[in-house]
Each structure stands twice: as C-alpha cells, then as structure tokens.
Amino acid sequence: MKTILCTLLLFISTTVFTQDKTYTEEEISITDLIDGSLVIPENSSKPNLAIIIAGSGPTNRNGNQNFLKSNNLKKLANQLANNNIASFRYDKRIVKQIKRGKVNVKDMRFEDFVNDAKSIINYFKEKNQFSKIYLIGHSQGSLVGMLAAEENIDGFISLAGAGQNIGDVIVDQINNTARQFAEDTKRVVKTLKSGKTTTDFPPALGAMFNMETQPFMMSWMAYNPTEIIANLNIPILVINGTKDLQVSVEEAKLLANANKKAELKIIENMNHVLFTIEGDKLENSKSYNESFREINPELINEIVNFIKQ
Known part of the structure; x- marks a missing residue:
C-alpha cells in the first residue's frame, strides 16, 4: 500500500493538472544568457505559440523579482495552456548574470533585450513546431516586443505598455509621486535624451539616474513606442487595466491610436501585475507580492480570442 501511495504521489508531482487538462513544461536554453520554460498543451499537434516578455528589472520567467x-x-x-495555446516565458538576461555574479550595468543596453527576444523568435521558427508565433510584452516588455516584431511574427499583444517615451513616463510618475523632484527629473531626462550623461541630480534620484545606469536609460529613451507600433503591419491587441498604478489607461490609448490595426481593451479593476483589485491603493500595492491571487479572467479571454481569431 505504501509503495502504491508513493507511486501516485510521484505521478501527481510530475504531471500538471488544471481544469481536467494537462500540459507539459520543458526547460529550454536559447542562448548562454536566456533560459526559459516551454509550455505545450497536450493533444495539440501544432498549436500557436505565445512568447511572453517580462517587464523591467531583474524579472524572471514567472514575473517575479x-x-x-x-x-x-x-x-x-x-491559463493559455488550458486554452490550447503554447507559450515560452524566460528569465531576463540580468537574472542569469546576477546568479553568476557578473552584472555589468554600465555596458547593458536596451537593444540587448530586443536581441534576446529576436533570438527566441528565430529559435522557434527554425523548429517549425508551432502554427503561428505571437509576442506578449508586459510593461517594458511591450516596447521590447514591438521592436522584436520585425522578425515577421503573426501578432503582437501589449500588456500595460507605455505609449510615451520612457523619459516622459518617468517625469509623469515623479510628478505624481514625488512632485518636489519633478523639475530635477525633467532636467535629467532632457539631458539623457540629448545623448549626454549628467551628475546634476539630487541623491533621491540616484537609484534611477546613477552614472552606471544612465547609458542604459539613454538607450531606452531612444525609442518612442507610438512611432514603433505605427510601423507594425500585423494584428495588434493593446490591453490595460483601470487599476494600474504604473501605466495609465491613457498610455494604452496612445499606443492603440497610433496604429489602425490595433485593438484596444481596457479591463476594469485589473492592475499592473494582472490581478483584479476591488479595494484601494494599499490592496493594489500589496498584491504585487501575493502569489495566491488569480490572474484576471477577462484578460485571458481577450488574449485567447485574439490569438484564435
């Protein structure tokens, strides 16, 4: 009896069950710095693939820091697997660099993230394992996805992506959260946009604008999301939530209005980490570290319908 019980427990731990559906999850290394998880729904011979691109910071494949x-x-x-859609999500390169103790922020550029996404697209194209390939970019990953979409993919989904240049987004955020530093922020952003570094900023802004990170910030500020998305000639879905504390609904509207092919979906009470928030800003902020929460169901419906249409 004990042997049978152990066998059952082993079987349960190695097979993923969800709503009576199963899927397989495989670890894949794309490059020396990019590792991720390929999730494939069972009983699907050649499903569509969604490549999920994470947001800013040292974010891993699961969306965590x-x-x-x-x-x-x-x-x-x-949830995509539940709907017969395969996916690949991956650790950002900085995650592996941190593990190796070899982080060189001074040499990091925004284009590194774009090239990583392109490498993933080409990897799966060569495999010819999937019917169509879509990109889903969350937050910073939205701009990364737009720039990588030139690799001839089948559709692009922006989740909580900024419509303004990141420099202007930072100015807005500082103006809303620490107005006393608004003018300093404007000055620094203007300097960085011109391609020059600066030491003229208060210590309170050091984490964002220290000399090591300024080259990366300049490379990020070189891109205007509305200009990039305007040139995409593929199906586009732009999604934002009304409870997003970091990226406003207006940012999503800027993106959607920049391309006639874009479809805009505003989801009531969804926040930046894709959870449903019924309460106040405190509940919203706490949810960033509450892994017990379920992802917003309307979000899943919109993405699934877009990919399957």
Whole structure:
C-alpha cells in the first residue's frame, strides 16, 4: 500500500493538472544568457505559440523579482495552456548574470533585450513546431516586443505598455509621486535624451539616474513606442487595466491610436501585475507580492480570442 501511495504521489508531482487538462513544461536554453520554460498543451499537434516578455528589472520567467512574487507570468502561461495555446516565458538576461555574479550595468543596453527576444523568435521558427508565433510584452516588455516584431511574427499583444517615451513616463510618475523632484527629473531626462550623461541630480534620484545606469536609460529613451507600433503591419491587441498604478489607461490609448490595426481593451479593476483589485491603493500595492491571487479572467479571454481569431 505504501509503495502504491508513493507511486501516485510521484505521478501527481510530475504531471500538471488544471481544469481536467494537462500540459507539459520543458526547460529550454536559447542562448548562454536566456533560459526559459516551454509550455505545450497536450493533444495539440501544432498549436500557436505565445512568447511572453517580462517587464523591467531583474524579472524572471514567472514575473517575479527578489522581494516581489506574484507568479503572474507563470499563471498567464498556464491559463493559455488550458486554452490550447503554447507559450515560452524566460528569465531576463540580468537574472542569469546576477546568479553568476557578473552584472555589468554600465555596458547593458536596451537593444540587448530586443536581441534576446529576436533570438527566441528565430529559435522557434527554425523548429517549425508551432502554427503561428505571437509576442506578449508586459510593461517594458511591450516596447521590447514591438521592436522584436520585425522578425515577421503573426501578432503582437501589449500588456500595460507605455505609449510615451520612457523619459516622459518617468517625469509623469515623479510628478505624481514625488512632485518636489519633478523639475530635477525633467532636467535629467532632457539631458539623457540629448545623448549626454549628467551628475546634476539630487541623491533621491540616484537609484534611477546613477552614472552606471544612465547609458542604459539613454538607450531606452531612444525609442518612442507610438512611432514603433505605427510601423507594425500585423494584428495588434493593446490591453490595460483601470487599476494600474504604473501605466495609465491613457498610455494604452496612445499606443492603440497610433496604429489602425490595433485593438484596444481596457479591463476594469485589473492592475499592473494582472490581478483584479476591488479595494484601494494599499490592496493594489500589496498584491504585487501575493502569489495566491488569480490572474484576471477577462484578460485571458481577450488574449485567447485574439490569438484564435
């Protein structure tokens, strides 16, 4: 009896069950710095593939950072599998660099993230394992996805992506959260946009504008999302939530209005980490580290309908 019980427990631990459907999950290394998880629904001979691109910071494939664990991207992948859509989600290159103790922020550029996404697209194209390939870019990953979409993919989905240049987004955020530093922020952003570094900023802004990160910020500020998305000639879905504390609904509207092919979906009470928030800003902020929460169901419906249409 004990042997049978152990066998059953082993079987349960190695097979993923969800709503009476199963899927397989495989670890794949794309490059020396990019590892990820390929999730394939069972009983699908050649499904569509969604490549999920994470947001800013040292974000791993599940959507988590050291002190922020929501598992939102993992939940997104699992829900897509429930709907017979395969996915690949991956650790950003900085995650592996941190593990190796070899982070060189001074040499990091925004284009590194774009090239990583392109490498993933080409990897799966060569495999010819999937019917169509879509990109889903969350937050910073939205701009990464737009730039990588030139690799001739089948559709692009922006989740909580900014419509303004990141420099202007930062100015807006500082103006809303720490207005006393608004003018300093404007000055620094203007300097960085011109391609020059600066030491003229208060210590309170050091984490964002220290000399090591300024070259990366300049490379990021070189791109205007509305200009990039305007040139995409593929189906586009732009999604934002009304409870997003970091990216406003207006940002999503800017993106959608920039391309006639774009479809805009505003989801009531969805926040930046794709959870449903019924309460106040405190509940919203706490949810970033509440992995027990379920991902917004309307979000899943919109993505599934877009990919399957």
